[in-house]
Amino acid sequence: MDATAASLLLDHHARNARDLPWRTSPRDPYRTWLSEVMLQQTTVATVTPRFLRFVERWPTVEALAGAADEEILGEWAGLGYYARARNLIACAREVALRGSFPRSEAELRKLPGLGAYTAAAVAAIAFGEDAVAIDTNVERVAARVFGIADRQAAGEAARGWFPEGRHGDFAEALMDLGSAICRPKAPNCAACPISSACTAFALGTPEAFPAPKVKKERPHRFGIAWWIRRGGDVWLVRRPAKGLLGGMAALPGPEWSDQRPTVNPVAIHRHGFTHFTLDLMVVPAAEPPEGEGWWQDLSHLGSAGLPTLYRRAAQAALAAEREPRLAA
DNA sequence: AACTCGTGGTA
DNA sequence: TTACCAAGAGT
Known part of the structure; x- marks a missing residue:
């Protein structure tokens, strides 16, 4: 995708961006971090009501840091991947102790529960840094646009797409595109603002990209x-x-x-x-x-x-x- | 580098 | 019913 296609995607996103409770103006680092951790491997539909309960009960990272482990784990119950909740607690207390969230991707990456994706997402979305957040949506979109079967290679190739000064907006635009239009199954290419730049669309086989994950047997x-x-x-x-x-x-x-x-x-x-x-x-x-x-x-x-x-x-x-x- | 770690929605 | 898979991180 060239600069023109990137611009088309940003325009489309400006008109169609989903109204999600963590997308405040201006962006709040606490809400950005909390939502990104909840969204790890978990859908927006599942996260939204749980996020609202969390921020109502604990409006700030200091409030969360002051809560007992059992209270937070109990509020997380049912969300799955409970190491996220344990890391959430440790991270909140570390941030409260140092006074605020670190503002750079490199420093965010050192906090518990913030891996490559989440550190970049918080840095770009909450702090405006030109950090590149590559998630599974970006990988899938890139695999189709480039016609690359390999998820990880496609994600790496997508790094060049992110426009200077707009990495946060662009990451969200790609993720909204991936969830609403460039879906894993039955992508809605007719509604896609960048289909003219898409190799898989030109081939007529968008669902063939990326290659399916290898399945392991479940004992x-x-x-x-x-x-x-x-x-x-x-x-x-x-x-x-x-x-x-x-x-x-x-x-x-x-x-x-x-x-x-x-x-x-x-x-x-x-x-x-x-x-x-x-x-x-x-x-x-x-x-x-x-x-x-x-x-x-x-x-x-x-x-x-x-x-x-x-x-x-x-x-x-x-x-x-x-x-x-x-x-x- | 491969494995562990939840759950709910969808087809 | 089965299979896939979602804004991944830690080890």
Whole structure:
């Protein structure tokens, strides 16, 4: 894409930019950072309501830095990729300690949770630096415009597109284009402002670019979740700070296994993770196991901060209590 | 460099 | 139902 096509894209974006709650005027570094971290591997539709809850509860990075870990992890529950929330907490406290966000891509890159993309995005969007933010949208658009199959190579080739002094606007223009028009499936080339500069469009096979990712097989694993009732409460625990669902509230249970356990569950909840499928057997137990935990009021289970796996497993157990014959 | 790490929407 | 994949980062 030449300077003319880049200009066409910026004009199109000026007229069609989505009105998103983190696009304030002027841009707020806190909102820019928070939204970019939430948007890592997560759709705008999913992020928007969660972002609004976060900024209502914690309007500034100082407020967020002052919150307890469990409060923030609980507010993140259901968003997935919980290392992001742990890094969010560490980053907020580091920023609060130093007084403000660093303003350069290089310094932002040193903060926890800010990788190559996010550091460049915050630098360009919030601080106006000419940093190049290459995300999966930019890679896909570039793969099609250049007719390059390789995602990463296409992304590198797109670096030359970014107009001087407008790197933030241009990154957002490319991302909006990628989500609304140059979609992975069924791209709407008829509405694309730069189709005349697009190799894949000229070839008539836009969906052929970029090359599909190689798929790995997803193994099956098994787990047990103890379902321990006392009156209107259920016993919950906090998972270890690192690893899968690290630091999150959970139903207690032993480590997951490759072998199906021989138990008598009231419910079996199947849950798909990125790299394996889990069958979680929910098994009634009389007493809490050794170790820390708390009784959670079942009428407030929705605000218990449970990740989706355990929220759904608990729902299945409750449904089985009401309709035992429909269990599992 | 390959693997880990969630979830929901869409076709 | 299955498969794909989204504003990636950390190790």
